[in-house]
Amino acid sequence: MKRLILLLLVTLSSILVLAACGDNEADADSDENYYSGENIETVIPYDAGGGSDVLGRYVAPFLSDHIAGNPSVQVTNIPGAGSVIGMNEYFGLRDADGYSLIWSSGSTITNHLLGTEGVNYEFSELTPILGVPAGGVVFISADIGYEEPADILNVDPADLVYSGQSATGLDLVPLMSFDVLGLDVQALLGYEGSGPARVAFEQGESSLNYQTTAAYLSSVEPLVENGEAIPLYSFGHFDSDGNIIRDPAFPDLPNLKEFYEEVYGKEPSGEIWDAFEVVASRGFTIQKVLWTKNETPEEAIRLLQEGAENLAADPSFVEDGEDVLGGYEPVVGQELVDLIASIIQPELDPDIEAWIFDYLAENFGE
């Protein structure tokens, strides 16, 4: 019996010692901070498997590695109503504690821009952590006699048919670009996604189409090489002063402004051009943004932004994610804050807003 008690005592004490050692070890780790041992939830207001979801899931482990304290980073999908449901839920129900972040994307911005019913979120109440650019290229069928920019005014207008998804999504940008160029294009909308819209182009159901950078590189470039499609222009990117520049993924392709100049020999101007700049810059320059709420504790915001900067400096982030990032480098830090402040957060000029509404009502019967 005595022996048994002794054995128990020895076991117990050794467990205690071991436990104490464990504690000491943790104490010795002086990097304890806001995020040590915590969870971060990143809300994706889209279905699993879509572009935003893939990006969010790709970024999550890198965030966990690069934010001090190595919090675990989880992804939550709250899809519905073109990201409005997820954005509203984040805005209304999540605490501003830095443990819950949200990804926005193109339709988050267009829905807000167009004042879609049910929108309960404001970009001015959010602080950006990480931004990923996107771009788009408009291309034309080689069958309708187009060779150089000036030809675009001479092709038979009956041949100009555009295939896309919906006038209130990102298709708004190419559709407005046709009006900037003064082209009379029939818009064939309602395809199930950008993939089917491209197949319609390949079938000859349409002669004009646009694809975002990653899809263009993988699916349209082969068509261009076969001589079936000809790229026209990219939508361009915008710097933090609001000037249009070439899309960094397509340094050899003119942006819409340059294309216009080649066709007409002068700069584009007027209400339609102003409206295009507003919609294109918000839809494409910084398309997907990871946000936290403004009221998040300062320490948390600092750690998140530092984490994002470390992530952007990690060469394997860009290398491994070529397809996910669409060939662009992430934007972080002050550069991101400036771009967001000049592009996404400012109040929209009421004249331009009214103009876009009239434009949609007139052309697409909304």
Place this chain on the structure above:
Amino acid sequence: MIEVAMEALRVVLDPSRILYIFLGVAIGAFIGVIPGLGGTVGMAIVLPFVFGMDPFTGMALLIGMIAVIHTADTFPSVLLGIPGSAGSQATIVDGYPLAKKGEAARALGASFTASLLGGLIGGIALFLAIQIARPLILSFGSPELLMLSLLGLSMVGVLTGKNPKLGIGAGLFGLLLGSVGAAPSVTEYRYSFDILYLQSGIPLPILALGLFAFPVMVDLVAEKQGSIAKEAKIGSGIFKGVKETFQHKFLVFRSAVLGAIIGFVPGLGGSVVDWISYGLAKQTEKNTENFGKGDIRGVIAPESSNNAKEGGGLIPTLLFGIPGSGTTAMLLGGLTLMGVQAGPRMLDQDLDLTMSIIWTLILANIIGAIACIFLAKYISKVALVQAEILVPILLVILTIGAYQSTRHWGDIILFFAIGIIGWFMSRLGWSRAAVLIGFVLATPIERYLWISISRYGSGWLTNPGVIIIGILITLIVIGSIVMARREKAKGGPTIG
């Protein structure tokens, strides 16, 4: 091509990858067995883990899972009369009566064998089709896709037996339900009553669970019959069922080819393939008076086709990046996560990956079916459990399954609301399959009709493809009228 295929087989048979196929099969079987959970939920669970894997290993996991969901989802369909996933509803019509007669094992044996053979044919179809996929896909313009959707809709007549008027009514009701939410071509919200939840439309899993599972729950409790199998045995006829499937090899082949074709057409919705192949079996087989009362052929036909459709569905997904279903849409996301962009290059640069996907599909179907046959003896005991115990457990599982659709409280309200409608319909003998078919096809029909007319005016009506499919539709409609007359004379049952 053959060389690459052999090389890919070596890659797939690497012990570490085989392990992932087994893991995928295990997850897929589990998800298939639980009512309400289907491919999309499975993908959502597995997707986070594929990041960082090499594409061959990741696809072994993903395809392994997708391949067996429609093998395992037969368990609840046959044993409980509840669809295990949206693709296994037609199996209930004859599978559940067989279970009630105490022949569950026979039905399961036949069904797993049919699933296995269907999956193999689907894999072979994928292999053959990738060589001619491009011209094939490019020949289906919007008008042809519209006609294919209408072809699916014309099956409503076949499925409703002696009451075609009620069937057409139910189909129209389904079309109406399918129009809830955002219109496909213009920004117009219909029947959404300013509720954000309804703006995205009614989720398919909710409709399927509500229509087919909820009424069974009510009846199980109300009938006080004790347990599902009236005789306290599940039978030992597993291998009898296996043998019967081989006896009906032409039915298996026909249904599987049909499944692969329907899976291949983007947007047609693989979730009605089981009903369409059931309807065709009923129309083309001889001595069909037992269909709906426990005819083994009523199990074989849908089960062969719903596994084959996965092979067909991968053709547009992999080669064109256009997914035909929620599951394949997520598969595309998974590919991107592993650094592969679906598209034409799957045929040259990434041909080895495409081949390994085909092998995985074939292997997973074999492994999954054998595992299910082995497990059938144990799992089928569920049919002997007392209803008072079974129903509450199932109701909880179903509610959670429904809630998985969008994780919005609207899911649960809608589940019970549609469930009550489904119960009334089952009591009155109205065809619920017709509602489902109408629902699934509402969006493609509207989309392609809109695009066809705005692009071609009325010129598309004379396309050769449109005319050929039009003739097929006419034949099916005439056939179903003749069949309804005959059944009325005999007083045959209404199914679905």
